[in-house]
Amino acid sequence: MDTLRKLVESFLADCLHDLDMPERLREAMNYSLLAGGKRLRPVLCLLCARAAAPEAKKEEVTRQALPFAAGLEMIHTYSLVHDDLPAMDDDDLRRGRPSCHKAFDEATAILAGDALLTDAFAFMTRAGLKNGLAPELVLQAIAVVAEAAGGRGMVGGQVLDMVCTGLGKTAVKGDPAMIKRLREMQALKTGALFRAACVSGGILGGGDAETLTALKLYAEGLGAAFQIVDDILDETQDSATLGKPAGSDAEEGKLTWPALTSLDYSRKLAEAEADKAITALAGLSSPEAETLRALAQKLLTRVC
Amino acid sequence: MDTLRKLVESFLADCLHDLDMPERLREAMNYSLLAGGKRLRPVLCLLCARAAAPEAKKEEVTRQALPFAAGLEMIHTYSLVHDDLPAMDDDDLRRGRPSCHKAFDEATAILAGDALLTDAFAFMTRAGLKNGLAPELVLQAIAVVAEAAGGRGMVGGQVLDMVCTGLGKTAVKGDPAMIKRLREMQALKTGALFRAACVSGGILGGGDAETLTALKLYAEGLGAAFQIVDDILDETQDSATLGKPAGSDAEEGKLTWPALTSLDYSRKLAEAEADKAITALAGLSSPEAETLRALAQKLLTRVC
Numbered sequence: 073m074d075t076l077r078k079l080v081e082s083f084l085a086d087c088l089h090d091l092d093m094p095e096r097l098r099e100a101m102n103y104s105l106l107a108g109g110k111r112l113r114p115v116l117c118l119l120c121a122r123a124a125a126p127e128a129k130k131e132e133v134t135r136q137a138l139p140f141a142a143g144l145e146m147i148h149t150y151s152l153v154h155d156d157l158p159a160m161d162d163d164d165l166r167r168g169r170p171s172c173h174k175a176f177d178e179a180t181a182i183l184a185g186d187a188l189l190t191d192a193f194a195f196m197t198r199a200g201l202k203n204g205l206a207p208e209l210v211l212q213a214i215a216v217v218a219e220a221a222g223g224r225g226m227v228g229g230q231v232l233d234m235v236c237t238g239l240g241k242t243a244v245k246g247d248p249a250m251i252k253r254l255r256e257m258q259a260l261k262t263g264a265l266f267r268a269a270c271v272s273g274g275i276l277g278g279g280d281a282e283t284l285t286a287l288k289l290y291a292e293g294l295g296a297a298f299q300i301v302d303d304i305l306d307e308t309q310d311s312a313t314l315g316k317p318a319g320s321d322a323e324e325g326k327l328t329w330p331a332l333t334s335l336d337y338s339r340k341l342a343e344a345e346a347d348k349a350i351t352a353l354a355g356l357s358s359p360e361a362e363t364l365r366a367l368a369q370k371l372l373t374r375v376c
Numbered sequence: 377m378d379t380l381r382k383l384v385e386s387f388l389a390d391c392l393h394d395l396d397m398p399e400r401l402r403e404a405m406n407y408s409l410l411a412g413g414k415r416l417r418p419v420l421c422l423l424c425a426r427a428a429a430p431e432a433k434k435e436e437v438t439r440q441a442l443p444f445a446a447g448l449e450m451i452h453t454y455s456l457v458h459d460d461l462p463a464m465d466d467d468d469l470r471r472g473r474p475s476c477h478k479a480f481d482e483a484t485a486i487l488a489g490d491a492l493l494t495d496a497f498a499f500m501t502r503a504g505l506k507n508g509l510a511p512e513l514v515l516q517a518i519a520v521v522a523e524a525a526g527g528r529g530m531v532g533g534q535v536l537d538m539v540c541t542g543l544g545k546t547a548v549k550g551d552p553a554m555i556k557r558l559r560e561m562q563a564l565k566t567g568a569l570f571r572a573a574c575v576s577g578g579i580l581g582g583g584d585a586e587t588l589t590a591l592k593l594y595a596e597g598l599g600a601a602f603q604i605v606d607d608i609l610d611e612t613q614d615s616a617t618l619g620k621p622a623g624s625d626a627e628e629g630k631l632t633w634p635a636l637t638s639l640d641y642s643r644k645l646a647e648a649e650a651d652k653a654i655t656a657l658a659g660l661s662s663p664e665a666e667t668l669r670a671l672a673q674k675l676l677t678r679v680c
Contacts, residue, residue, distance in 0.1 A: 091527060091528055092528055093527040093528050093532045093535075094527075094532050094536055094539070096535060096539070097527050097531065097532055097535045098527070101527065154486055154487075154490060157486065159481075159482035159483045160483050160486065178463035179461075179538055180535070180538075182458055182461065182463060182464065182486070183458075183531050183534055183535055183538075185490075186454075186458060186489075186490075186493065186526075186531050187527035187531040187532070189494065190493065190522055190525045190526035190527070190531060191526040191527055191528075193497050193518065193522040193526075194522035194523050194526055197515050197516075197518050197519035197522060198519070200512075200515045201515055201519055206511075207511040207515045208504075208511040210511075210515060211504045211505055211511045211515055214497065214501050214518070215498060215501040215502070215505055218495065218497040218498035218501060219498050221494045222490075222494035222495040222497075222498055223392070223395060223397040223398075223401050223402070223405065223494070223495055224395055224396055224397050224495075227487050227490050227491040227494060228401060228491070231397075231398045231400060231401045231487055232398055234483055234484075234487075235398070
């Protein structure tokens with residue numbers, strides 16, 4: 073997994089270098105794209121591509137799918153840049169340093185986000201046009217990502233998040249309607265891109281319908297667990313680790329699992345979702361499937 | 377051409393209807409997408425697809441390429457929504473009615489733009505996955521659009537536009553360096569998506585290399601003429617027709633052709649660019665090539 077992360081990191085470090093674009097735009101895009109992070113979505117994509125591919129093809133598929141996987145990180149990055157804007161979450165900090173609109177300016181941050189999103193699709197097409205993957209598979213994988221990132225997915229989730237913000241202050245613990253809203257919002261805002269990363273990887277690796285279903289269920293459990301863990305950490309960790317004030321979600325009245333249930337219940341729920349993820353892969357046996365299972369397990373150690 | 381425009385209009389009117397997304401997001405997307413306009417980019421795409429296709433395939437290709445063409449209009453629309461934002465051009469009006477962030481709010485406008493851009497790619501993939509066009513051609517066409525709309529194209533042009541704003545106030549008429557900047561900025565900001573519309577259409581229609589080159593040169597001339605005509609109209613038309621105050625570009629100190637040269641010279645330049653477009657199609661004979669030539673000619677009648 074570290075090997076794949078390094079592969080992604082080194083691709084991202086160079087990927088905008090040779091493109092002919094205004095220097096200020098490149099700087100803003102790179103500022104946000106190269107700000108660190110776990111590169112979870114591209115790594116998931118590559119792991120799933122390898123899990124789905126026959127043994128002899130794993131290395132080739134990894135190399136071929138790399139620009140596609142990088143595109144997923146560009147989409148994730150654009151969403152953070154736009155989420156931080158004054159009109160949205162108005163966050164001055166991201167990963168402990170000034171957010172893009174603070175380091176540059178608001179217009180540049182809007183445009184850097186737009187360019188990251190658009191150029192992500194240019195990188196994704198490259199996997200089929202220059203890297204030798206079957207065009208039909210690449211087209212299917214792009215469709216999965218576009219649907220998961222747009223109005224029916226991540227952006228839709230962001231709209232629901234805005235609508236729900238404030239509700240956390242008055243919500244009654246255990247209110248089933250609020251829990252349903254929180255679940256829906258997180259499934260779209262975070263879950264959809266996790267699912268797209270895993271399913272698109274499986275498609276690019278040539279996975280059959282059964283494998284794709286397993287990867288989809290895995291991603292749904294992992295995405296849900298990831299978001300619950302994130303909610304717990306926001307409530308419990310100190311601000312130095314988070315790069316933002318602890319409990320800031322609660323202060324803003326965001327709907328979170330600890331706000332709607334309890335820390336203890338949230339931990340149990342995260343465990344249950346991680347278990348779902350692990351169980352979904354029961355039919356897959358490969359070093360990559362093992363790594364995917366370990367990833368779900370490791371997520372829990374941060375909060376349990 | 378009117379038939380194609382109506383086809384596009386009717387596709388756009390329904391295209392978000394069945395998608396499962398938050399109602400407020402759909403409303404904001406539709407508000408901007410269905411605000412009228414000439415639908416020039418999707419119509420160009422369909423005309424070029426038909427011009428490139430064999431006679432017997434024209435109707436089929438039109439039907440197949442329709443969601444792809446609609447994607448181009450979604451990309452154009454998102455760019456207008458984001459350009460109007462307070463941090464960008466800060467325009468309260470668009471086509472004579474409140475711009476998206478005025479009709480809704482700033483966060484919703486940012487997200488509606490993001491969703492229009494992302495979902496455009498979902499619609500474009502559909503041309504290959506559900507409508508029977510060859511996946512390899514659709515992938516090539518998507519690559520052309522993504523490159524033209526991103527940092528190397530439209531978004532890059534918007535950054536240059538920001539950087540150049542204000543220069544128009546102090547620029548000396550005829551300054552070659554300023555004219556070069558203006559030309560570059562307009563080629564990216566407006567020209568790139570015109571070119572992508574024509575070339576992607578040609579690709580989807582199965583055009584050979586020679587046809588694609590002709591369509592590309594046509595689009596470059598048409599795009600340049602279009603932008604010069606727009607500059608002239610901003611200077612000369614009354615505000616009721618424009619939906620914004622006449623001369624507002626000059627007031628903001630934007631670089632425009634009339635500002636850097638003269639109205640008379642700008643008209644001559646528009647003619648020369650339209651001629652280039654018309655000449656580029658000399659090798660193509662079909663009703664659609666005729667329509668494309670007439671389009672370039674008609675553009676001039678608005679200012680000459």
